[in-house]
Amino acid sequence: MTDQTPTMSPEEAAGRAVVARTTFEKEAIWLPQLAVQHWNAGQMAIDGKTFTDCLIEGPAVMAVMNGTHFDSCAMGTTTDVKNLLYRPLSTTKLAGVVGVSSCRFVRCRFVQVGFTGQEALLAELQGGIKSMAGETGSAEPEA
Amino acid sequence: MTEWPSTSPASRNLDPLATAFTGGRFSLFDFYRASVQAGGGVMIEGRSFTNCVIEGPALMLVLDGVHFDSTNFGPTGGDMRNMLFRPMGDVGIGAIPVRNCTFTGCQFQTLGITGNDEFLNMLVEQVGVG
Numbered sequence: 001m002t003d004q005t006p007t008m009s010p011e012e013a014a015g016r017a018v019v020a021r022t023t024f025e026k027e028a029i030w031l032p033q034l035a036v037q038h039w040n041a042g043q044m045a046i047d048g049k050t051f052t053d054c055l056i057e058g059p060a061v062m063a064v065m066n067g068t069h070f071d072s073c074a075m076g077t078t079t080d081v082k083n084l085l086y087r088p089l090s091t092t093k094l095a096g097v098v099g100v101s102s103c104r105f106v107r108c109r110f111v112q113v114g115f116t117g118q119e120a121l122l123a124e125l126q127g128g129i130k131s132m133a134g135e136t137g138s139a140e141p142e143a
Numbered sequence: 144m145t146e147w148p149s150t151s152p153a154s155r156n157l158d159p160l161a162t163a164f165t166g167g168r169f170s171l172f173d174f175y176r177a178s179v180q181a182g183g184g185v186m187i188e189g190r191s192f193t194n195c196v197i198e199g200p201a202l203m204l205v206l207d208g209v210h211f212d213s214t215n216f217g218p219t220g221g222d223m224r225n226m227l228f229r230p231m232g233d234v235g236i237g238a239i240p241v242r243n244c245t246f247t248g249c250q251f252q253t254l255g256i257t258g259n260d261e262f263l264n265m266l267v268e269q270v271g272v273g
Binding site: 080 | 170172175176199200201202203217218219220222224225226227228229230231232233234235236237238239253254255256257263267
């Protein structure tokens with residue numbers, strides 16, 4: 001009798017392939033799905049990836065961790081950048097958010113994505129976020 | 144909004160426009176996306192969830208008329224604040240808005256919660272800090 005190696009479903013295999021990638025270019029990324037794919041692969045944060053010219057979609061709130069940078073990104077269609085930001089009540093653990101560490105986002109567009117992190121990070125995002133409203137003149141906040 | 148396939152079979156079997164859900168396990172972001180695309184509006188409203196397991200990752204924006212009865216908010220590590228977030232603006236972009244809904248006997252997994260200060264303080268007081 002031979003041992004039967006558990007087989008992975010095509011969906012799970014596709015998810016593992018995504019997790020193994022380090023670069024994404026000109027792609028639409030559904031952030032909650034990317035998070036679940038990482039969790040299923042035993043990784044609790046999205047780490048060490050570069051996203052270039054990508055559309056990053058929610059609904060999701062990203063916990064911006066060490067080493068993550070945003071370069072010429074459009075963070076959301078709101079005139080008040082504070083609408084994108086959440087201050088955690090805890091300083092130790094963050095539940096429900098998508099942890100992103102040592103990742104780089106270059107010329108990406110974020111839709112329905114909020115951001116959280118340590119106080120210094122929140123201040124930096126507040127000061128340096130480039131909103132799409134500034135480019136297009138749109139003044140419509142998202143629900 | 145891009146059309147994304149549901150992340151789990153359980154989520155695919157949901158009727159996103161139903162008003163009552165009993166049992167089952169689904170991800171909140173799958174449910175929200177399906178509800179919006181089916182014409183259910185920009186928030187989850189007027190629903191009742193009984194004995195459901197509701198998963199993230201997601202931040203639930205708790206608006207008026209939402210009630211939690213015998214709800215297991217998930218592994219908070221002994222401190223409810225580990226899953227609470229205060230919005231810095233007036234509009235909670237990225238969170239999933241919920242209004243006039245009841246959660247009875249539900250279990251939350253990898254969900255965070257946001258809302259006004261009064262609600263967040265009430266949760267900390269009632270659910271507690273370990």
